[in-house]
Amino acid sequence: MRCGIVVLFLAAFSVGLCEEKVRLIVAPFDGSTEEAKMAGAALAETIILTLRENAKSAIVYDHERLLWALNRALLRYATLDDAGKATRLANTLGANYVLTGRVVPKNGKIKVTCHLHKCGKETKTVVTLTTEGDFEEVAKYVVSKAAENLRLDLSSKEPILPVGKEHILTYGKVLVCKRDPDRYAEAADAVSALLKAGEKGAPARFHSGWLLLQRALVADREGEDEKAARLVDVAEKAFVAATRAGGARTYVARAFNSLGLLAMDERxxxxxxxxxxxxxxxxxxxxxxxxxxxxxxxxxxxxxxxxxxxxxxxxxxxxDAAIYNDLGSTLTDAACELLEHKKKDEAKKELEKACEAYKKALALDAEMVEAAGGLALALDLLEKKKEALKYYRLYEKLGGDDGDLLDRLDALEQELK
CATH class of the missing domain: 1.25.40.10 (Tetratricopeptide repeat domain)
Structure with a gap:
């Protein structure tokens, strides 16, 4: 393998590197052809799985969380090999580092150039790596150099491939197509090809279940209830198989999470x-x-x-604003239970924490109607009526339609005239 490395250390970076927890996004590596994009997606996934397994002190975002962020940041269809898009992606997830790259297939091997960005008030390129070799060699090299520059202790640098290397491009196609709802059928065909080829590990089985659920959602929207129910049943079996298959533990965990969601749906x-x-x-x-x-x-x-x-x-x-909204709602419920037991001082503390959570949610998403309504209610319970009125009005402005909250808005406006 031929390797070249250009290190662009910055003085400010070298001083502060170890002072914060590493939150790393490994964006799908891009390419100028479909084959290059497939190789790039699979390479990024291999780096993610390897670092998640072996870098215990860091948070490395998995592919499914990355899909959420790409959609949220309006980057689902974008190339991701520049600092500007890296910053948007980092801000969406709360990451402080983003690894981007570009892949070129070359004589049966791959050449990759990738950039490690430190994202904060300003985005700075920490290191640029260029390497060429077979898939596993390149993955191991990038993992090693990324860990070195992030000061991560790895229990192992051996790449964790999601599937056998002979099927890695097919797996990459699954990931590429999952970014585009119009290509879900192609993704499903690629997963079927993997399963027929004997790839029965957790990654392939999880993606199979995930894509079946997308088909179920479409059937449900179209009023085909029986078809949707059948697809959900098959998806559930795929997730169960993923939990038993072994392989990359992130996908075993994702399968358990999906089974939990199905159980929640059934109460x-x-x-x-x-x-x-x-x-x-x-x-x-x-x-x-x-x-x-x-x-x-x-x-x-x-x-x-x-x-x-x-x-x-x-x-x-x-x-993630939704997490803070959930936290605010939970703390408000806890406060209401305390009020039922006449524990006013304890309830007040919970309501104050709920207000902080709701305000954090609104700072991240100013149009989150649920957070506006929740904050209004929590402030109202704290008897901060003028501030509560402000957020009741925001709730109405954002399109909130809960009758009780809107009735309280009317009553409070009359009371504070």
């Missing part, structure tokens, strides 16, 4: 709690699993545990 709370717990035990850095089990505990009125998991979710994904 099977004990089963949902178990499944989300299994997801967290398998891979504790999936924010969605912590948020989801928090929702279950809130439903079961186990507010302390709900808050614990929602705070963990916010630690992993600090720029």
């Amino acid at each position: 099977h709370w004990a089963d949902a709690e178990q499944r989300f717990g299994q997801a967290i035990a398998t891979d504790g850095n999936i924010a969605d699993a912590h948020r989801n089990i928090g929702a279950v505990y809130r439903k079961l009125r186990r507010y302390k545990k709900a808050v614990e998991h929602l705070k963990k979710a916010a630690e992993i994904a600090p720029n």
Whole structure:
């Protein structure tokens, strides 16, 4: 393998590198051809899985969380190999580092040039790497150099491939097509090809279940209830198979999380709690699993545990407004229960924390109607009526339609005339 490395260390970076927890996005590596994009997506995925498994001190966002961020940042269809898009992606997830790259297939091997960006008030390129070789050699080199520049201790640098290297391009096609809803059928065909070729590990089975659920959603929207139910049943079997298949633990955890969501949909709370717990035990850095089990505990009125998991979710994904909204709602419910037991001082503390959470949600998403309504109610319960009125009005302006909240808005406007 031929390797070249250009290191662009910055004085400010070298001083502060170890002072904050690493939150790393490995964006899908781009390319000028479909084959290059497939290789780039699979390479980025391999780097993600390897670092998630071996860099215990860092948060490395998995592919499914990355899909959410790409959609949220309006980058689903964009190339991701420049600093500007890296910054948008980092701001969406709350990451402080983004690894981007570009792949060129060359004589049966691949050449990759990638950039590690430090994202903050300004985005700075920390290091540029260029290397060429076979897939595993390139993956190992990039993992090693990224870890070196991020000061990460790795338990192993051996690449964790999602599938056998003979099928890596087909797997890359799955990832490329999952970014575009119009290409979900192509993604499903690629997954079927992987399964027929004997790739029965957790990644392929998880993607199979995920794509089946997308088909179920379409069938449901079109009023084909029986078809949707059949597809959900098959998807559930795929997720169960993924949990038993072994392989990349992130996808085992994602499969457990999906089973938990299906249990929640059926209001099977004990089963949902178990499944989300299994997801967290398998891979504790999936924010969605912590948020989801928090929702279950809130439903079961186990507010302390709900808050614990929602705070963990916010630690992993600090720029996800929905997590803070859930935290605010849970704290408000806890306060209402305390008020029922005449514990006014304790309730006040919970309501004040709820207000902080709702305000954080609105700072991240100024149009989150649920947060506006929740904040108005929490302030109202604290008897901060003028401030509550401000957020009741915002709730109405954003299109909130809860009758009780709108009635309270009318009553408060009359009271404060």
